[in-house]
Every structure is written in C-alpha cells, then in structure tokens.
Amino acid sequence: MKVLMFGWELPPFNSGGLGVACYGLAKALSQKGVEIVFVLPQKTDVRMPFAKIIFALSEENESLLRFSAYEQPRARACGKNPENLHCFTLFNLVEKYKQAAKIIARKETFDLIHAHDWLAFPAGLEAKKISKKPLVVHVHATELDRVGNQGPNQYVWDIEKNVMEKADRIIAVSNFTKNKIVNDYGIGPEKIRVVHNGIEPAEPQSASELLGAKGKNKMVLFVGRITLQKGPDYFLTAAKKILEKNPEVIFVMAGSGDMEKQVIEKAVELGIAKKVFFAGFLRGGDLAGTFRAADVFVMPSVSEPFGIAPLEALQYGVPVIISRQSGVSEILSHCLKVDFWDTDQMANQILACLKYPALHQTLRANGETEARGITWNNSAEECINVYNEILSTKI
C-alpha cells in the first residue's frame, strides 16, 4: 500500500503537536509496511528516513515560487525579494501548496491520499481530483478549537467544511473532535473514524538544570501555546487560589502565543507575578529538564482535540491534571480530570497532589504505565483499517 501524505510541518521545525503527530504516525505506518510519500510545503531540514519526502514549493516547481501579477504589489511592499516565501501570507501559501499538489499527484503513483489538517486539505483535495484516488483527511484540530470556540475565521472554516464533505473518510483524533465535526460542520458520522494519537517513547535527553527559582518550592507546570484554546488564564486563576493555601509553590508556563502579554498582565493583576515564570517555547533538553523539575502538570485547555503534552509529562513521571474538554481524557484514566472553568476543583486537585505523597506516587506510577501503552503502533493499525475499508469499497 502506498500513501501520498500531505502535512504542514515536521519536527524539529514545528510550532506544536501537529508535526509531532504526523511524524509518529508516518513512522509507525511505515513500520507496518505502508509506503509513505510525505509532502511538506516548504523545504526544511527535516529527517524522515522511513519515507520519501517531497517539498512542494521547491525549485522543481519554480513557477509556483513566483508571485502572480496580482500578488506583485504586496510582495514589493514587503520590501523583500518577491521570490522569498516569507513574503507569502499563510493563505497564499495554502493556495500555492494546493497548486503544487496537482503537479505532485501527476508525477507520483499511490493508492490513496491522506491529508493532515486544513492547511493541507486543499492540497489533498486537488490530488484527489487529479488522481481519482480516495482521500482521507485527518482532523487534528478544527478552527473552532483554535479560536476557543469563538468566532472562527470564515476562510479556514470554509476550507475545512468543503474538504471534509468531499473526503472519502475523515479521521478524527478523538470522539470530542468527531462530535464537533458532526455537530458544528454538519458532516455525517458514518464516514468519520476515531483514531486516537499515540506517543513516541521519550528519547533520553540530557536534561538542562532548570530553574534555580524552584528551590524548596513545589512546581506546577503548563506546557502549550499561550492562546485562548489552551486555557492559560484558568491556570492563573487556579494558581491564585493555590497560593492562598500554600505559598511555597511556583508556576511555570512553557510556550508562546498571542495571549502572552495578556497573561503576564493578569499575573501582575492577581498579585502572583513573583510566583509565575514564563519560560517561552522550549525544546529538547530544556523541555525535558522542565518536565523533570515539575511536581504536577496541568492542561487546562478550553478545547483540546487530543493533547499530547500530558502523555509526555507522564513519560517523565509527572502526575497530570487534564481538562475534560480534551480528546486525551477519553483514553487516559490514571490522572485527574477537571472542567477547565472549574478553577476551584483544579486548585483542589493540584493542592492534593502536592500535599499527599501517596496520591502523587500512585498517579505517577500508574500514569507512566498507562502512557507507555498509548503508542503510535495502535494508531497506525487503526489507520490501516480505515485505508483498507475505503480501498475495498472502491473496488
């Protein structure tokens, strides 16, 4: 079986969980004998020894790198070389990717197409039109998740809805996401399959020594983009309540995003700025060190299609508290669950983990074992079932 897979980014050049998920899934699929051609829009120095990588907007497709007459004035306004991709807007880039997909679909041979998230949806759909091969779209997040259920971008929404309607199968990363696709996008549940994500075993990292600031304090960790979707403001509200009971706690927020300023201001306003540390976007050893230093990990997301970070935390032996509004809560039992808005309960759970060592140890031990069983291997198997399902109905 040969799959033409359209993605957007891969680690280490990733902005979040999408690239990590694509990499893990593609690797596990190839281990099961599925041949993968992985398409990315732009050339980056990524390594994927198990798959053939194609950069859609490379020199080979030179014509696409140029701006159209219509785009020229904007490019000049950037003051940059019109051939520089950085001058494209995100929407330009999605459009260029789609054009390139036509060329790729003509050149390559494959049995089906698999496209990850809206950025790659138009490319996937274009490849389907050219090749007449079945299209699987994989929904890792919807526009509604990204904007925390408020005011989706119409352009993105339209792409999502249109492509999902035309796809042969939709893979949703959770029932939580499946329900959104059915209820908010009006797609029939019969062509949606749920395949939960997995996690790659953590590579041994030489963890950086982190945070002299920790000292005797307990440390509560948040890892994720500082955006509405991830619920950083609820994290701070809970932090305030915790500090009233136990002042020997610090809160670390690792990630960056458009709400950063607002969140810093809120910490100041709550009078807890001294206790909240903004670590920025962390990778590798820095992230590993941060996880290791943590006593509890919290994912207070408002709307989390899956949520891989809690599984990473468990791999580092950190007990986790996760929002019920998340996909990962469907498959994780050895953790504490909370509604993101219930900051009293969130504070209660965090305090209990810090106060009762037996709770901390039991959550940690059972959670680590459970996380080890959530592998990409399982996800790949379910994915192959979906492939087989459409390939057999096509015949």
Added chain:
Amino acid sequence: MMFICFYLHTHQPWRIKKYSIFDIGKNPDYFDEQKNREYLQRIVKKSYLPTNKILLDLIRKTNGRFKVSLSITGTLLEQLEKYFPEVVESFQKLVQTDCCELISETYYHSLAGLHATDEFKAQIRQQQKKLKDVFGVLPRVFRNTELMLNNQVAGIAEQMGFKAILAEGADHILGWKSPNFIYRAKNKKIRLFLRNYRLSDDVAFRFSTRTWTQWPLTAEKYSQWLNSHHGTGEIINLFMDYETFGEHQWEDTGIFEFLKTWPAETLKHPDTCFTTPSRALAILEPKAELDFPQTVSWADTERDASAWLGNKMQQQAFSDLYDLENSVKTIRRKNLLNDWRKLQTADHFYYMCTKWFSDGDVHKYFNPHESPYEAFISFMNILRDLEMRVENKQQRSN
C-alpha cells in the same frame, strides 16, 4: 443427610461527599445524605423489598424447611431506620419465623480487624447491641468484613464468645480438602464454615452471563448440582451478597423466579435439608483444623485484602485514619467518634482501588467517585478536617 446453608450479606456505607481542600476547617458535614438516600431507595425497591417477600414466602410455603441466614451491617440498619423503616420491619418478620439466623460482624463494615484490636471488638459489641435492640436476638456466629479471616481474627472472635466464623473456601487454604464440611480454626475451638465459591458464584456472578456455557441457570440444573454432593460432603455453604437478588442481577435476568424455585426443587431430594450455622453446629463435627496465617477474603481472584489496602493511597488513608484513634477516643465526643467510625467503612478504601480501574468494572458499583484518585482526595481532606476538629477540642479541654 446433606445440609444447605444459604447466607446473604447486606450492607450500605455512608458514602462521603466530594470534599475539597477548601472545605477543610469550614464544613464538618462529610456524608452525602442525598446520594446515600437515592442509592438506598433504588436498592430498597429493586432488591430488599421483593427479596424479603420471596424469602418469607419460601419459609411459609415450605413450612420452615427453607432456612436462610443474614447479616445486616449497622450502617445499613441505621439508614433503613431513618429512611425506610418498612424494610427493617420486613427483616424483623423474617427473623421472627425462627428460620432466619442473624450473623454478627462489625457495625461499620470496617477493616478494624486487620489493625486495631480494641476498636474491632468495640464495633462488634456495637453490632451485637444493635441486633439485640432491633431484632431481640444475640448472634452466636461471626463474619468479618468481606469474609476477611486470619488466625488473629479467629482468636478475637472466639474470645468474644462466638461459636463459629464464616470464611472463604479458598483453594490455597483448603488444598485437597473440600469446603463442604465444618472445620476448626487452628489451635482453637471456634468452628469455620467455608464458602463453596463455585456454587455460590454460579448464582452471584454467573447467573446472567450469557457467554457462560451453563447459561441459563435453571432451578432444576442448580438443584441437581447441589444434590450431586450427597455422599461427598455434609454441608454446602452458599454465601453471597444479598444485593445479588435484584441489584447485581436485575429482575429481568429472571433472578427472582430462580430464587422462588430452586429451594423447593432442591428439597425434592429426601435427604437434603436447609440449615443455619447454629443449627449445623449442633449436628456436625469438624473434620480438621485450618490455618489462616495470612488474611483471606472472598474478593477478587486474589482472595486477599488487596482491593482495600493494595495501593499506597489506601495504605496511607488507612494509617492516617487509625492514627486518630487515641485522640478521638480520649476526647469522648460522640459526634467525632461517630464520624471517625463511619470513615472506617471498607467501601471508602475500595473506591480507592486502582487494580482494574482502567477497564471499568465491579469496583464502579455504586461508587460515588469519578476515580480512585478523587476518592482518595475527598477522604484525605475529610480526615484533615476531622483532625482539626479533634485538635480544637483537645486545646479547649487543656
């Protein structure tokens, strides 16, 4: 002659509330009245009332040849008296027939027998008094919570004047021996009745299991199995949860029809009799001595206490609870002592069990907590509050 000893155990805990760290020091009200009442109402309707009626009818229709033994925990009796006195009356009617023997235990369905000897004895005395008050009888036979038995528990029961103990007929205790005889506890006089777990669980667990090769279990088939032990055993001990009838096995499984019919069917054999432990003691001699060096229970496949005290949370909660024993007892405040004792009920620890939590299973049964972790958090927060109340009283009396 072969005897059938049919014994049902019934209990409901005072379930605790969801109790947050922010409640500590502010809310001395630990038990969820409303939820407990709702659960009880459901069980009363689905199980207690219909089952008691069937048991009474069976006794009457067989002219007393059918007999049953019962244990009813103090925590359940208290709740029934408060909310459903008609159920207490229906139990009283059963006991009055003289064909229903009451078995004693700890009032609070606690694990005190594994830890605190004085407290264990106090709770047994409290249960004896309760049964005397409500039913006018003083039981002579004892069963410990979840049939947990070890040599020490057997010694205490003997010391307190009990003639026999009900226990699990666990394979690792019996070895080649049969559970279908009476035994004696090691180096003691006190007798042991051992549960025949196969025949008991055929009803309690397997009755409605459609994948079981013997499904459906009919009165004829079951009676045949029981009667096939003539010549190889003297007494078959069918011990099960009372709630098997109507709650674990719902009415639509046919469990009530089964209960109505199997005793009469079994009695068709001229040499089969129903009995109760005290009656059997007068007739049957013990066949051998049995040693219980470790605690044996009727639970799970392990037949031990691991469902209650298997993980660190359970062990921590248990030891923190009993750390309060001395101070709670010295300040002599009835409400504090009551609260402390209600927290000893084994169910609170069972809810913290993580053994099969991910699979979702029997441990979820009437469990008010979302997870074993939440169960632990609420319990520990309550303990902290109780501790503070005790400290406050101590300071005031100093």
